[in-house]
Amino acid sequence: MRDPSHHGAEATAIRLASATVQFEQKRLVFDCAIPTGASVAVTGPSGAGKSTLFNVIAGFQPIRSGTVEIFGKDMAGREPAARPVSVVFQENNLFVHLTVAQNVGLGIDPSLRLRPAERERVEIALTRVGLAGYGHRMPAQLSGGERQRVALARALVRNRPILLLDEPFAALDPAMRAEMAALLSELRIETQSTLLFITHQVEDLPRLADRAMFIDNGAIVLMAPLEAFLAERQLPALAGFLGFDG
Ligand SMILES: Nc1ncnc2c1ncn2[C@@H]1O[C@H](COP(=O)(O)OP(=O)(O)OP(=O)(O)O)[C@@H](O)[C@H]1O
Numbered sequence: 001m002r003d004p005s006h007h008g009a010e011a012t013a014i015r016l017a018s019a020t021v022q023f024e025q026k027r028l029v030f031d032c033a034i035p036t037g038a039s040v041a042v043t044g045p046s047g048a049g050k051s052t053l054f055n056v057i058a059g060f061q062p063i064r065s066g067t068v069e070i071f072g073k074d075m076a077g078r079e080p081a082a083r084p085v086s087v088v089f090q091e092n093n094l095f096v097h098l099t100v101a102q103n104v105g106l107g108i109d110p111s112l113r114l115r116p117a118e119r120e121r122v123e124i125a126l127t128r129v130g131l132a133g134y135g136h137r138m139p140a141q142l143s144g145g146e147r148q149r150v151a152l153a154r155a156l157v158r159n160r161p162i163l164l165l166d167e168p169f170a171a172l173d174p175a176m177r178a179e180m181a182a183l184l185s186e187l188r189i190e191t192q193s194t195l196l197f198i199t200h201q202v203e204d205l206p207r208l209a210d211r212a213m214f215i216d217n218g219a220i221v222l223m224a225p226l227e228a229f230l231a232e233r234q235l236p237a238l239a240g241f242l243g244f245d246g
Pocket residue numbers: 023024025026044045046047048049050051052053
């Protein structure tokens with residue numbers, strides 16, 4: 001039986017129950033319950049199903065069976081735009097023919113008819129990610145890390161309570177990684193959002209995550225508070241990621 005109390009439903013941001021994706025060569029089945037306000041590192045080998053998990057939560061990938069519930073509501077048949085979720089992809093987040101400000105403005109209104117107060121919100125979001133004054137630039141005039149931050153600013157103006165970040169640190173050098181993690185950590189607390197981020201590097205976990213999951217071969221094989229996750233010694237597949245196999 002599901003927890004029937006209103007409070008119980010709200011305390012869980014994302015609940016997947018046998019959410020099943022069938023590709024030609026592969027079946028993925030996801031089960032998890034992610035508490036509201038959590039910051040979850042999503043780890044696992046290449047091809048394990050991390051991006052597919054995000055697509056299932058955001059609604060880009062249909063499921064064949066099982067359920068996806070967000071804040072206690074079944075998401076079946078709900079388009080991505082109608083879900084309380086923002087995704088920042090690893091790349092290709094920006095329209096190259098639009099300015100930075102326009103790219104952020106798309107998060108408020110896809111037709112870009114912005115009122116002055118909405119333009120102000122775009123400026124505030126750009127300032128928040130350290131890009132004040134960059135609004136008139138084109139994406140090609142930015143570094144990879146700056147483009148990532150523009151995509152983050154767009155997610156901020158969308159103001160959705162769940163934020164999914166696909167490898168937010170991948171394009172960044174070590175100093176920038178630490179800076180981005182600090183920014184995300186602050187934003188998460190300010191906006192009280194629930195955060196999931198994909199990473200291939202164990203150093204990113206203590207910077208931003210309060211728990212972590214390990215996906216292997218199309219299933220979430222472990223989700224645990226950060227300390228327990230980092231101390232896990234029973235899963236051979238996880239040992240390589242944590243650096244205990246050498
Ligand atoms: N559209 C698709 N059609 C068929 N198979 C797919 C499709 N998308 C993903 N797959 C397969 O599903 C599995 C999971 O892919 P996914 O992209 O979710 O992995 P990942 O963990 O994000 O990998 P990476 O770390 O390399 O990005 C892989 O075996 C992949 O080949």
